[in-house]
Amino acid sequence: MADLSPLDHLTRLLARVPGLGPRSARRAVLCLVKRRETLLLPLMEALKTVAEEVRVCSVCGNLDTRDPCALCTNPKRERHVLCVVEDVADLWALERSHAFHGLYHVLGGTLSALEGIRPEDLRLDSLTRRVGEGEIQEVILALNATLEGQTTAHYVSERLAPLGVKVSRLAQGLPVGGELDYLDDGTLTAALNARRTWS
Amino acid sequence: MPSTAASPCPALEEEPRALAVLELTLRAFRSYREARLTVDRSPVVLTGPNGSGKTNLLEAISLLAPGRGLRRAGGGDLQCRTSAEPWAVAAHVETSAGIVALGTGRDPEGSPTGRRVLRVDGRPVSSQQALGEHVAVAWITPTMDRLLAEGPGARRKLLDRLAASFDPAHGGRVQRYERALRERLRLLRDGVADTTWLGALENDLAQTGVAIAAARRHLVRQLQAVMPETTSAFPQAELALEGLAEEALDRTPALVVEDHFREALASARREDAAQGLSSIGPHRSDLRVTHPVHACLAAHCSTGEQKALLVAIVLAYTRVVTRTRGLAPLVLLDDIAAHLDSLRRAALFEELTSLGVQAWLTGTDPEVFAPFVAAGAQPWTVDSRGLMADTLYR
Numbered sequence: 001m002a003d004l005s006p007l008d009h010l011t012r013l014l015a016r017v018p019g020l021g022p023r024s025a026r027r028a029v030l031c032l033v034k035r036r037e038t039l040l041l042p043l044m045e046a047l048k049t050v051a052e053e054v055r056v057c058s059v060c061g062n063l064d065t066r067d068p069c070a071l072c073t074n075p076k077r078e079r080h081v082l083c084v085v086e087d088v089a090d091l092w093a094l095e096r097s098h099a100f101h102g103l104y105h106v107l108g109g110t111l112s113a114l115e116g117i118r119p120e121d122l123r124l125d126s127l128t129r130r131v132g133e134g135e136i137q138e139v140i141l142a143l144n145a146t147l148e149g150q151t152t153a154h155y156v157s158e159r160l161a162p163l164g165v166k167v168s169r170l171a172q173g174l175p176v177g178g179e180l181d182y183l184d185d186g187t188l189t190a191a192l193n194a195r196r197t198w199s
Numbered sequence: 200m201p202s203t204a205a206s207p208c209p210a211l212e213e214e215p216r217a218l219a220v221l222e223l224t225l226r227a228f229r230s231y232r233e234a235r236l237t238v239d240r241s242p243v244v245l246t247g248p249n250g251s252g253k254t255n256l257l258e259a260i261s262l263l264a265p266g267r268g269l270r271r272a273g274g275g276d277l278q279c280r281t282s283a284e285p286w287a288v289a290a291h292v293e294t295s296a297g298i299v300a301l302g303t304g305r306d307p308e309g310s311p312t313g314r315r316v317l318r319v320d321g322r323p324v325s326s327q328q329a330l331g332e333h334v335a336v337a338w339i340t341p342t343m344d345r346l347l348a349e350g351p352g353a354r355r356k357l358l359d360r361l362a363a364s365f366d367p368a369h370g371g372r373v374q375r376y377e378r379a380l381r382e383r384l385r386l387l388r389d390g391v392a393d394t395t396w397l398g399a400l401e402n403d404l405a406q407t408g409v410a411i412a413a414a415r416r417h418l419v420r421q422l423q424a425v426m427p428e429t430t431s432a433f434p435q436a437e438l439a440l441e442g443l444a445e446e447a448l449d450r451t452p453a454l455v456v457e458d459h460f461r462e463a464l465a466s467a468r469r470e471d472a473a474q475g476l477s478s479i480g481p482h483r484s485d486l487r488v489t490h491p492v493h494a495c496l497a498a499h500c501s502t503g504e505q506k507a508l509l510v511a512i513v514l515a516y517t518r519v520v521t522r523t524r525g526l527a528p529l530v531l532l533d534d535i536a537a538h539l540d541s542l543r544r545a546a547l548f549e550e551l552t553s554l555g556v557q558a559w560l561t562g563t564d565p566e567v568f569a570p571f572v573a574a575g576a577q578p579w580t581v582d583s584r585g586l587m588a589d590t591l592y593r
Contacts, residue, residue, distance in 0.1 A: 021306070021307075021308025021309060022308070023307060023308050024308060111396060111399075112382065113381075113382045113383075113385035113386045113389070113391070113396075114378075114381055114382055114385055118391075119393070119396070146375075147375050147378050147379050147382070147403055150399075150403060151379075151382070151396070151399040151400055151403060152399075154395075154398070154399035154402060154403075155395050155396055155399050158395040158398070158399070159395065187368075
């Protein structure tokens with residue numbers, strides 16, 4: 001690694017970022033070098049700030065420059081609804097939708113025996129502690145429909161059952177703009193099972 | 200990968216009876232650095248010496264449907280060793296929706312053994328299910344010659360591959376089920392006595408497992424129903440699915456079977472942990488194939504009879520797909536003449552012609568296929584010089 005030029009070193013580092021391969025990393029490096037003043041230096045500054053100031057919220061697991069994070073301390077958020085997500089990226093996705101106004105809890109992964117991720121590796125104790133405090137009336141499990149996501153959802157619901165809190169999960173079925181003819185059998189069955197009364 | 204966005208193939212005038220590859224383009228694929236084959240709807244016969252690349256062409260076509268193709272090869276194996284370009288297969292396929300451009304290949308951004316990328320009409324698609332909406336393929340290769348005599352795993356794979364033609368989500372369900380099995384077994388082997396975690400996995404296993412069993416059962420019933428239509432020299436194979444879930448579905452609603460399966464999994468934990476295996480579920484089921492004349496299991500028949508039974512199953516599948524999807528599937532028959540006598544070869548050619556299917560057949564001896572070519576099949580020679588439309592027959 002010591003023999004690498006600074007450009008190669010940067011390319012190799014960027015190629016380790018999810019979504020970037022070696023070719024797109026090279027393109028990114030070229031772009032940064034060409035746009036030194038408008039992109040490279042501001043990016044450098046932004047990376048430095050993130051590295052020094054962003055931390056994990058000790059309450060919900062979100063990323064922010066302060067702890068507790070801006071979401072946890074926002075008095076306008078509904079404090080009786082808690083949305084459980086796998087990762088901060090899922091929290092961001094829900095925030096982009098502007099559809100949820102409650103609080104979050106980031107598990108930090110999903111259960112996977114094959115990958116060695118066990119209950120003690122997830123933020124489950126802090127979840128039960130938060131729910132046990134009594135203010136939360138509903139927990140929404142917003143986990144992926146994958147095997148690991150649904151296993152974890154099942155597990156979390158069982159852990160919360162003794163606390164008597166309402167536990168719900170995201171609906172599965174017809175996507176917005178979707179056509180029935182194009183749905184696979186599993187999605188169509190899920191949509192039928194999760195049907196709602198016309199109101 | 201070669202561009203698949205624009206179709207150079209004009210729409211054919213008559214309504215199609217079968218899926219048909221009209222153009223196949225390979226780049227850096229197996230033994231081919233570059234190759235293009237343009238054909239019509241008729242069956243295609245590829246002849247040439249051993250190792251000339253005939254099976255590679257069939258494998259390329261098999262990759263146009265969901266799955267890992269007829270050799271179940273990894274991405275690294277598909278790469279041409281003499282080319283630095285990433286491998287790619289593109290085809291224009293005539294479907295009921297018109298001519299569709301399908302493409303698959305190695306992601307230029309990914310590792311040499313990395314994930315395949317897929318394109319439909321020039322647009323990237325993330326799931327192999329999208330291919331299944333356009334293409335259904337069945338194949339028989341020499342490696343399947345002992346499929347009816349070996350362990351049940353290969354027969355389950357055959358059933359699952361065929362079932363995915365009718366329900367593109369079936370393959371994903373099988374993968375999910377197998378992963379859940381491995382997760383549960385890991386917990387049991389590691390001595391993790393977390394009943395909540397095990398219960399969550401067993402719940403998923405029950406749901407997906409019963410769905411898999413139901414799809415296989417439905418397929419076998421459909422195949423059996425059309426089997427009498429095979430009036431040629433091929434035996435009308437008697438098919439039966441053996442498995443607790445499959446048999447329970449005959450007399451009990453699926454939701455009840457799910458409950459029973461879930462309870463059975465919970466009861467079997469101790470035994471499974473001790474034995475280090477998963478003792479119950481559709482991963483233990485078997486397709487029993489019986490020869491109707493000899494009244495014995497296929498495993499006890501001669502190699503030639505086993506091959507004939509396998510052909511009968513593929514012909515039945517072709518009929519079922521034709522009825523349910525409106526078009527016959529592509530049929531790939533690698534070195535099909537081996538183990539079939541001249542009577543059965545003639546019968547096979549007749550069946551394929553009457554079904555109107557675009558079959559792709561390979562062999563080393565052009566003489567064997569002469570009657571088929573005389574009936575309209577397109578002969579191609581594959582040798583060290585490449586691919587050539589064969590004029591020797593005409």
